[in-house]
Amino acid sequence: MDVSIVVPACFENPLKEEAIDFLSAVLVQEVPAKIPVTAILGAYHIATRYIRAPREAVKNVLSSLLRTRSPAFFPDVSPYLAIEALRYAADFHIESWDGYLVALALFLGTNTIYSLDKELSRVSHVRVVIPFPEDKIREYHEYISALRHSPT
Numbered sequence: 001m002d003v004s005i006v007v008p009a010c011f012e013n014p015l016k017e018e019a020i021d022f023l024s025a026v027l028v029q030e031v032p033a034k035i036p037v038t039a040i041l042g043a044y045h046i047a048t049r050y051i052r053a054p055r056e057a058v059k060n061v062l063s064s065l066l067r068t069r070s071p072a073f074f075p076d077v078s079p080y081l082a083i084e085a086l087r088y089a090a091d092f093h094i095e096s097w098d099g100y101l102v103a104l105a106l107f108l109g110t111n112t113i114y115s116l117d118k119e120l121s122r123v124s125h126v127r128v129v130i131p132f133p134e135d136k137i138r139e140y141h142e143y144i145s146a147l148r149h150s151p152t
Helices: 003-010 016-027 037-050 055-067 079-092 096-107 118-122 134-149
Strands: 112-114 127-129
Touching (some): 003 016, 003 037, 037 055, 096 118, 118 127
Parallel strands (some): 112 127
16 A cells, blocks of 8 residues: 555545545455555655644554554565565656555565555556545545645
8 A cells, every 4th residue: 555545544635534434444454455654654754744734643643543553554674675666666667665565565466556646557567546536536636736835
């Protein structure tokens, strides 16, 4: 699972409810997916730095997710996966983080990655699944765009 699926759960926005519902289903393994623990750290960075969501609120949401100790969490970034991530990043001209998602998915025996990032589609042997309705995603992107362009 990509960080882009976790971020909307961290602050008020048009996609928050859907993000929480989807994450809840993953945490109890109704949806068989893995959440890299690094995605939680990335969500904090994106939500607080780029979206300017309140740090304490974001910390609380993300800490609550981690406290579930769900088997959905994937805790390790091994040197092997990091090397594979860099290879995919270089071969497919994607971010190293996205390369990690590809490497992790394939390592876990799947080709499915949950993400809002269509860049991952560059990798021919993975399937990017956007788990939210298109209209909600459009609302979310408009909301984020307006937020980022509003005066501080």
